[in-house]
Amino acid sequence: MPIRCSTLATVMGLACLPLISFAAELTPAQRLDSARAEQAAYLQTLKQLVDVDTGTGQAPGLKTVSQLLVQRLEALGAEVRTQSASPSAGDNIVGTFKGTGSRSFLLMVHYDTVFLPGTAAKRPFRVEGERAYGPGVADAKGGVAMILHALKLLQDERFDGFGTVTVLFNPDEETGSSGSKALIAELAREHDYVFSYEPPDTDAVTVATNGINALLLQVKGKSSHAGSAPEAGRNAAMELAHQLLQLKDLGDPGKGTTVNWTMLRAGDKRNIIPDSATAEADMRYSDPSESERVLADAQRLIRQPLIDGTETQVRLDKGRPPLAKNAGSQSLADTAQALYGQIDRRIEAIAMRFGTDAGYAYVPGSARPAVLETLGVVGAGLHAENEYIELSSIAPRLYLSVAMIRQLSTAAP
Numbered sequence: 001m002p003i004r005c006s007t008l009a010t011v012m013g014l015a016c017l018p019l020i021s022f023a024a025e026l027t028p029a030q031r032l033d034s035a036r037a038e039q040a041a042y043l044q045t046l047k048q049l050v051d052v053d054t055g056t057g058q059a060p061g062l063k064t065v066s067q068l069l070v071q072r073l074e075a076l077g078a079e080v081r082t083q084s085a086s087p088s089a090g091d092n093i094v095g096t097f098k099g100t101g102s103r104s105f106l107l108m109v110h111y112d113t114v115f116l117p118g119t120a121a122k123r124p125f126r127v128e129g130e131r132a133y134g135p136g137v138a139d140a141k142g143g144v145a146m147i148l149h150a151l152k153l154l155q156d157e158r159f160d161g162f163g164t165v166t167v168l169f170n171p172d173e174e175t176g177s178s179g180s181k182a183l184i185a186e187l188a189r190e191h192d193y194v195f196s197y198e199p200p201d202t203d204a205v206t207v208a209t210n211g212i213n214a215l216l217l218q219v220k221g222k223s224s225h226a227g228s229a230p231e232a233g234r235n236a237a238m239e240l241a242h243q244l245l246q247l248k249d250l251g252d253p254g255k256g257t258t259v260n261w262t263m264l265r266a267g268d269k270r271n272i273i274p275d276s277a278t279a280e281a282d283m284r285y286s287d288p289s290e291s292e293r294v295l296a297d298a299q300r301l302i303r304q305p306l307i308d309g310t311e312t313q314v315r316l317d318k319g320r321p322p323l324a325k326n327a328g329s330q331s332l333a334d335t336a337q338a339l340y341g342q343i344d345r346r347i348e349a350i351a352m353r354f355g356t357d358a359g360y361a362y363v364p365g366s367a368r369p370a371v372l373e374t375l376g377v378v379g380a381g382l383h384a385e386n387e388y389i390e391l392s393s394i395a396p397r398l399y400l401s402v403a404m405i406r407q408l409s410t411a412a413p
């Protein structure tokens, strides 16, 4: 990042000393002013990002944006490496900034979107009133631009009191991060703090996110002619219906666990008693022990069949893990609230029902890293045509990232 004060420069009385003392004197109000002055450049970057389609799996657009992001990180002084996000299309981009301090930060967000090719041409980036619109403008290109411009502001302040700032941009979050989750987990464990830049829908930071699992139910029965010999069959569809009623309350509202049966399948022909039936449920949870609890409850309940001679099995496939409520995330939210207070604003600390990559960064039971989600720009209409960001949130949230990194770099461990 910035030029450091070498011994030689100090001896010669060169400009670095006054610059550093100037940086130390920047008040919160001045820092917010700098962030306001950065807003036009932020929007310029955001337009460049939004106007290229980067739906997950769309290799050409992901490549174009990846090249742009590498250039931008290098221009800020990062050492940048890219690696294939196989089995996903596109690259993971990792930029590293070395400072003079000891605390380390991972700033991460995805640059893929959910939109089909041609969407950016059909409805390109546009500013209208107090909002900006376009595919992925909030989720999460607004967050990508937030990281780049927060780093720019730190550089303008000539601040390098952190130990390391690592940036990770991944290309496959919208389909589950199969080609980036291992890297996220690995990098997260090397850092003190992880900031994830998904968009909040109000001025908030997120201290907990949901995990996502799939529950799969399979019933085996016996086929037979439904007209001439129904009694010789074992109806898997009827048994499935019975099992679903037994399994309808696997959720736990008190813990925020939901289990909803959403897909059912049985039978191929109307005149055949079906010999197999399957169902799938979507499970959301925030308490890591809930995966085991739900599976154990389901296994116990399915032992009470309706139809003798059928056989039922249940399986749980783990998806994105939760960012569980934890002291480290709460402490980061407290810091955010104190820093927002210094510019006479309030920021909420919330738990959200979505699952995000923050779940891969969080290490259950460990204080390190401390993970905070939704450092991105405030927006709504995610995954929809009317997706937008609130322009008024850009400056305060740029301020927040800069102030957090400065504050935590110098805080006592």
Ligand SMILES: [Zn+2]
Binding pocket: 110, 139, 140, 173, 198, 199
């Ligand atoms: Zn997202």
